[in-house]
Amino acid sequence: MELFGLPIVQFYLYALIILGLITIIYVFFSDIAEGIGEVSPFLDPAVVLSFLTFTAASGYILELTMDWNSGVIIIVALAIAFVLDLLLYFFVLLPLSSAEVSLAYTEASLSGQVGRVIVPVPVDGFGEVVIETVNGLISKRASGYENSAIDYGKEVLVIDVKEGTLIVKEYEPFRFAE
Numbered sequence: 001m002e003l004f005g006l007p008i009v010q011f012y013l014y015a016l017i018i019l020g021l022i023t024i025i026y027v028f029f030s031d032i033a034e035g036i037g038e039v040s041p042f043l044d045p046a047v048v049l050s051f052l053t054f055t056a057a058s059g060y061i062l063e064l065t066m067d068w069n070s071g072v073i074i075i076v077a078l079a080i081a082f083v084l085d086l087l088l089y090f091f092v093l094l095p096l097s098s099a100e101v102s103l104a105y106t107e108a109s110l111s112g113q114v115g116r117v118i119v120p121v122p123v124d125g126f127g128e129v130v131i132e133t134v135n136g137l138i139s140k141r142a143s144g145y146e147n148s149a150i151d152y153g154k155e156v157l158v159i160d161v162k163e164g165t166l167i168v169k170e171y172e173p174f175r176f177a178e
Helices: 008-028 034-038 045-065 070-097
Strands: 114-119 127-133 136-144 155-162 165-170
Touching (some): 008 045
Antiparallel strands (some): 114 155
16 A cells, blocks of 8 residues: 555654654753643643654554554554553653652742751841751751841741841740640
8 A cells, every 4th residue: 555655664664753753853842832732631742743653653563564454554553552642641741740840949938947047147147047848958048037146056937038038037836735
């Protein structure tokens, strides 16, 4: 059988090579096409490209190994691609889309955190506070809330962040009376 003037095996091979190159280009420039997948998850370029690539690869392998009619091979290749694409979507792409985007933190996210003073905070001066987060230890310059002094080793609560400086107050955890 011929398709567009080419033997079907050669068409599958060319389609596989071209779709593989487009997929590699998509990996590098996927941020540009990010909004397309918001309309429908099945119109996401990663899903469409993988479906077409799986179809071309399955069709190429089946044409080389089976003596079936080309129409049957196309139907079987489409079915294989559909199953592989569903597996890729539900077990790879969907979990990746809901994964944490970054391990970075923002200064605003530090408000309300509890830290420990590692350099004493003087009145009208700066000290240093270390905060333990899921990302690791964050060490930042700190100033006392209402210009209060805070000694070394004290636990502090981050009240605000101004110009990269943590505004902290000595932390007094709530304890039930006994």
